[in-house]
Amino acid sequence: GSSGWGEQPKTDNTAGWGNEAKKTLTAVDIKTETGPVRFDFKKLSNEESLSEACAVANYLVRPNGGYAINPGELVLCFDIGGSTTDITALCQMEGGKAMIKQNSIRFAAERVAQATRFSPNFKNVLLRICEKKKISIQGLNSGTPKFNENTAPYYFEQVVDRLEASDFETFYLLIAAECKEMMSINLYVxxxxxxxxxQLAYKLRNEIVRSEDAPPAVKAIPPKIKIAFAGKGARIFDWFTAVNPAAADDYYTQMFIRGMGGETVAKQTISPITTNPLKIIDINSQRGTDNADVKYEVSKGLAIPTNITSILVPTNKQAIEILGEDNFCVVTPNGEFKYLESTNSITSEMLEHIGNHFICLPQEGKPHCPRFMDFADLFYKVSSGMFGLKMNATDFMAGFxxxxxxxxxxxxxxFIKAQKRKHDDQKDFDYVAPIIILEGMKFFEKHLLKGIQKQ
Known part of the structure; x- marks a missing residue:
């Protein structure tokens, strides 16, 4: 497709695919797409100890202020912690409100904190906000100075923890004025x-349509999408909004639509929240004033009796996870390359055999990571246009x-830990992660962090 990234380099994909490969690739028959998901819902009982995901779900559907989860709505909640983001999806099923997904990705707020080490002016922003708020922090603005690139993330956390809800907007506006490169990092994450x-909403909608547990009424209506952010890290979604609410809403909506596969796909898969003017998805509209509730959702959710919220949870713990990238194929026992769509599920079995029975093999002259490039295209336009990101198209191409x-x-x-568990404890290999997120992590670590240091 015309990704806006110029001519694609020719790639030589023949390397290493001699006959010796054929001999070794015989034993593994990787399942490429699972049958329709059976959720086998049951109601959460009051006696049960809730998992964090259930507690957040319980909080999201609380009486007075929670999401009603009407028929025809799909609510995705991203509980953003330091190192992981937990994802919970809720919709209406036969017996009421149901949780249809819970899992984690290793992509969270610490990525933003980590980048403060490479932001030359970040210390000044911290000092200015401390001065404004009359905050004293050992090693930053009192006692022996200890601020350096290794302690920057620590002091960032220290300052954030001392701010009151109403101070954050000032803080983000300061960052946008003084450390534009940190805004680019934020827009990336x-x-x-x-x-x-x-990508996930597309997948979940299709799973609902295929599922025997979903009533015909639910299958009939393309859902309205509501996205909620919870957890202490949820504030990373406020940075851009503080600077320019309309641009932020547009950016996040466009990212969502690109993830779905573009406007045509989105129009067939979801319904807009309002038709006039077209508001396509609802992003975080339920949060309290100044986001005062963030980071307490789990504890508050644990406190709400489940017989009030009566959520259905799947007894079948099959996590629905997506591949999220093109060009991947499974090598079948008879040596065929079976290509998978980016919307295909990804399983721990696939990742266990990455590099031999499950491989990335772009066809001649095709780019390696077209889905990631589609994300990067919009990120590049907005971050260079609004926040002066110094990386150019050539830098991005090098990363791809x-x-x-x-x-x-x-x-x-x-991945290594999962291999060790399998070997030492004879447990199943249990690592699974969407390829698109792994690509995002790699590009972030190897290219973006260097890119923000370009003067």
């Missing part, structure tokens, strides 16, 4: 979460060509 939300995601995955600590 939040934009990728929204792009992935679009350097994707080699198979090696990156094999080096991921969670």
């Amino acid at each position: 939040t934009g990728l979460i929204m792009f992935y939300a679009g 060509q350097d994707m080699n995601i198979e090696n990156y995955i094999k080096g991921e600590p969670d």
Whole structure:
């Protein structure tokens, strides 16, 4: 497709695919698409101890102020922590409000904190907000100075923890004025979460349509999408809004639509929240004044008796996770390459065999990561246009060509731990993550963090 990234380099995909590969690839028959999901819902009982995801779900549907979850709505909640983002999806099913997904991705607020190490002017912003708020922090503006690039993320957290709800807007506006590169980092992290939300919403909608547990009335209406952010890290979604609410809403909506596969797909899959003027998805409209509730959702959710909220939860713990990228194929036992759509599920079995029975093999002259490039295209336009990101199209192309995601995955600590558990404890290999998020992590670490240091 015309991705706006110029001519694609020719790639030589023949390397290493001699006959020796055929001999070793015989034993594994990877399932590529699971049958319709059976949720087998049951009501949460009051006696049960709630998982965090259930507690957040319980909070989201609380009486007075929660989401009603009307028929024809799909609510996605991103509970953004330090290192992981937990995702919960809720919709109406036969017996009432139902949780249809809960899992985690390792892509969260710490990515933004980590980047403060590379932001030359960040210290000044922290000092100015401390001065404004009369806050004293050991090592930053009192006692022996200890601020350096390694302690920057720590002091960022220290300042954030001392701000009151009404101070955040001032803080974000200061960052936007003094540390534009941090705004670009923020747009990257939040934009990728929204792009992935679009991919996920598409997948979940199709699973609902295929599922025997969903009533015909639910299947008949393309849902309205509501997106909620919870957790302490949820504030990363307020940065852009503080600077320009209309531009932020547009950016996040466009990211979501791109994730779904573009406008045509979105029009067939979801209904706009309002038709006049067209508001396509509802982003975080339920939050309290100044976001005062963030980071307490879990504890508050635990306190609400479940017989009031009566949520259905699946007894079948099958996580619905997406591949999220093109060009991946499974090598069948008889040596065929079976290509998968980016909307295909990804399983731990696939990732266990990454690089031999599950491979990324772009066809001649095709780019490696077209879905990621689609995300990066909008990120690049907005962050360079509004926040002066110094990386140029050539820098981005270099990042796309350097994707080699198979090696990156094999080096991921969670991947290595899963291999060790399988080997030592004879447990099933249990690592699973969407490729699009892994690509996002790799590009962030290897290219974007260097890119924001360009003067």
